[in-house]
Amino acid sequence: MILVTGGAGFIGSNFILDWLATHDEAVVNLDALTYAGNVHNLASVKDDPRYTFVHGDIGDTQLVAGVLERHRPRAIINFAAESHVDRSIHGPEAFVQTNILGTFRLIEATRAYWGLLPEHSAFRFLHISTDEVFGTLGAADQAFSERTQYQPNSPYSASKAASDHLVRAYHHTYGLPVLTTNCSNNYGPYHFPEKLIPLVIHNALEGRALPIYGDGQQIRDWLYVRDHCSAIRRVLEAGVPGETYNIGGWNERANLDVVHTLCDILDELSPKAGGGSYRDQITFVTDRPGHDRRYAIDARKIEAELDWRPAETFESGIRKTVRWYLDNAEWVRGVASGSYRNWIEKQYA
Numbered sequence: 001m002i003l004v005t006g007g008a009g010f011i012g013s014n015f016i017l018d019w020l021a022t023h024d025e026a027v028v029n030l031d032a033l034t035y036a037g038n039v040h041n042l043a044s045v046k047d048d049p050r051y052t053f054v055h056g057d058i059g060d061t062q063l064v065a066g067v068l069e070r071h072r073p074r075a076i077i078n079f080a081a082e083s084h085v086d087r088s089i090h091g092p093e094a095f096v097q098t099n100i101l102g103t104f105r106l107i108e109a110t111r112a113y114w115g116l117l118p119e120h121s122a123f124r125f126l127h128i129s130t131d132e133v134f135g136t137l138g139a140a141d142q143a144f145s146e147r148t149q150y151q152p153n154s155p156y157s158a159s160k161a162a163s164d165h166l167v168r169a170y171h172h173t174y175g176l177p178v179l180t181t182n183c184s185n186n187y188g189p190y191h192f193p194e195k196l197i198p199l200v201i202h203n204a205l206e207g208r209a210l211p212i213y214g215d216g217q218q219i220r221d222w223l224y225v226r227d228h229c230s231a232i233r234r235v236l237e238a239g240v241p242g243e244t245y246n247i248g249g250w251n252e253r254a255n256l257d258v259v260h261t262l263c264d265i266l267d268e269l270s271p272k273a274g275g276g277s278y279r280d281q282i283t284f285v286t287d288r289p290g291h292d293r294r295y296a297i298d299a300r301k302i303e304a305e306l307d308w309r310p311a312e313t314f315e316s317g318i319r320k321t322v323r324w325y326l327d328n329a330e331w332v333r334g335v336a337s338g339s340y341r342n343w344i345e346k347q348y349a
């Protein structure tokens with residue numbers, strides 16, 4: 001049995017779907033169902049006897065202790081977080097609450113549980129983090145490695161950096177067998193349409209403007225979400241406790257190039273009724289304050305030590321993603337209209 005937190009979000013739900021498709025082992029999903037949590041993502045496994053959903057907050061010490069006691073997981077994978085940089089600029093408190101205090105309470109409850117386990121060296125706490133903790137790179141800088149100094153620039157990345165430090169300290173102070181992964185930008189199915197790639201696909205098809213921050217030359221390193229999930233499984237299986245692993249697919253792209261690629265694939269797969277290109281909908285808007293210029297992951301450690309490689313290139317992954325959004329228009333409409341909340345209430349009332 002493994003415990004996944006934040007499993008109703010974008011990466012967590014892809015992780016659970018892949019896990020249940022490839023493992024016999026059961027999964028408990030602990031999720032507070034914030035605006036970003038959508039149990040509809042997991043509708044296909046809802047009745048699977050290996051899947052259990054618990055509605056709750058990682059910062060609720062009593063609830064977490066009860067979940068650990070009842071389900072006795074051999075590993076915890078902590079995806080739960082406030083994850084959107086723009087939201088952290090407008091309202092940082094929720095980020096401090098969940099990403100820092102929530103992670104602290106979760107790991108503290110984990111320490112108590114782990115201390116009583118008979119097989120406690122086999123236990124793992126895998127903390128999912130981001131490359132944004134490293135700050136920003138100039139055009140000529142080398143990619144972020146595991147030895148790069150933390151220099152978080154947004155309230156989001158600062159709160160994730162704080163949680164990474166807490167997790168690291170629990171290994172050094174108490175010997176808790178923790179692993180941390182720092183991954184680049186993900187994209188793929190079930191991505192909430194506040195983030196660049198799903199937002200562009202959604203707005204393009206709705207005939208709306210495609211907003212680009214500043215000059216669109218901010219560089220991100222993109223990884224297909226299922227490749228991130230396969231890397232997490234590999235780290236869980238073979239990672240050395242106390243170590244951190246950077247995860248990325250060597251796919252640096254400027255935001256404007258990503259949007260052009262999306263428009264071109266949409267032009268091909270779903271041409272505009274009146275003719276013309278989706279590129280005509282691009283509009284440039286005022287840049288995000290403190291917008292990091294470039295992120296890039298040096299993934300040599302996980303490749304060399306754990307023999308992990310992504311299955312998708314940017315070109316194959318982005319095409320799959322556009323196809324998924326075209327084939328799942330109902331999911332996108334439901335999320336965009338907020339109607340999945342009614343569905344949740346009915347299922348989990």
Ligand SMILES: NC(=O)c1ccc[n+]([C@@H]2O[C@H](COP(=O)([O-])OP(=O)(O)OC[C@H]3O[C@@H](n4cnc5c(N)ncnc54)[C@H](O)[C@@H]3O)[C@@H](O)[C@H]2O)c1
Pocket residue numbers: 005006007008009010011012030031032033034035036037038056057058059078079080081082083084098102128129130131160182183184185186187192
């Ligand atoms: N999306 C990316 O590109 C990316 C890249 C690298 C790392 N990460 C990290 O991966 C993790 C998952 O990211 P995501 O994009 O799937 O995020 P998401 O916002 O889509 O999902 C977050 C999930 O956590 C749940 N949650 C939030 N607060 C909670 C709390 N207090 N208790 C329990 N559940 C709570 C939400 O309901 C939601 O289901 C995060 O830790 C994020 O920092 C994301």
